[in-house]
Amino acid sequence: MTELMRNRVVFILVAVGAFILAFGLGQVAGNKKDAPAHHQKAAGQYTVKLLDGDVLKAKQPLRFEVLDPKGKPVTDFDTVHEKKLHLIVVDRDDLTSYEHLHPTMAAGGTWTVATSAPGHRTYRAYADFTPAGGEPQVAEADFAVGRTINLPATVYRPGDTASVDGYDVALEADGATYTFAVTKAGKPVDLEEYLGAGGHLVGIRTRSLDYLHAHASAAEGNTVAFHVEAPNAGTWVLHLDFQVDGKVHDATFVQELEGAAGGMGEHMDMGDMEGHGHDD
Structure with a gap:
């Protein structure tokens, strides 16, 4: 094999190796990018869809739909403890701030409820319900009221x-x-x-x-x-x-x-x- 041919073979091998390496790194990067977020809902779960976005104005009612695992609004619920749906709202940064609410549902599956959530805070809402003939479910969503601000961390002290x-x-x-x-x-x-x-x-x-x-x-x-x-x-x-x-x-x-x-x-x-x- 002449030196010219030897150089060509080395060039081809280096090029092929670089391509394989780049492809592998691309696959790893793609997998990381597509990995679900920590609180992303897994397939087969019920979800809460906020209808006015996740940032509300002060005193703006919370409107949402409950979506089934196929992404369709649920409109038929069993009555559990006298209500079709219980909505629990807590301040994400101060869990002592709490509301137990009972929204009203309009035709088509849109729920509406007023909250007393103060502004400049972020909240977690838990929809606690049972689809008609189904099993009890809990679906959640986060929202904010106005622009959030940083406040001192809450200290939780156990007590009886x-x-x-x-x-x-x-x-x-x-x-x-x-x-x-x-x-x-x-x-x-x-x-x-x-x-x-x-x-x-x-x-x-x-x-x-x-x-x-x-x-x-x-x-x-x-x-x-x-x-x-x-x-x-x-x-x-x-x-x-x-x-x-x-x-x-x-x-x-x-x-x-x-x-x-x-x-x-x-x-x-x-x-x-x-x-x-x-x-x-």
């Missing part, structure tokens, strides 16, 4: 007592059973049925914003009990909705909860509790 609107609430945990006792001026009050149960308990996990919604397993006099099994272990902010004299109150607790078997859950079916979990 809370006060709200003149009521004192004490929490006693026994394994997965969480019992709340409500008093006013040191005297027991009579808890009333709220949305078909003795009370409702919503939990949001710090950082990952996992969700659980438990319904009262027992209620008597001034006490109400729940079976609480979190989809992930960690620090959870619990909101107890209870009703006295026709008015609903929200008592807030911070608790360290153990995770369910395996430590993670996604739309877990737990009887009287729905859970929705993410990785950290």
Whole structure:
């Protein structure tokens, strides 16, 4: 082989090697680019579609649709605890800020609700519902009210007592059973049925914003009990909705909860509790 031919062979081999290397890097880069985001919904899940974008003006109602796994608006829902859909809204950066809302649905599947969410903050909304004849679902979406600003990080301190609107609430945990006792001026009050149960308990996990919604397993006099099994272990902010004299109150607790078997859950079916979990 002459030196000229040898140089040509070397050139061809180098060119082919460079092409293979470039193609491989392109494939890796393409795979990374196409990887789903952390909170992107997987195929087969229900989703919430915000109809006015994810930045609202102050006092602007929240409008949305619930989309089925095929991307079509859901218009038929089962009634669960007296409502077709429960919407939980929390401040992403301060989970003690909480609303339990019940939007109204127009023909075609458009839900509308007014929130009292202050401006300059970002929020996570959890739509808790059951499609007609289907299984309980939790779909979520994030939105902001106006231009957001940086505020000091919220410090969550676990505790077993809370006060709200003149009521004192004490929490006693026994394994997965969480019992709340409500008093006013040191005297027991009579808890009333709220949305078909003795009370409702919503939990949001710090950082990952996992969700659980438990319904009262027992209620008597001034006490109400729940079976609480979190989809992930960690620090959870619990909101107890209870009703006295026709008015609903929200008592807030911070608790360290153990995770369910395996430590993670996604739309877990737990009887009287729905859970929705993410990785950290």
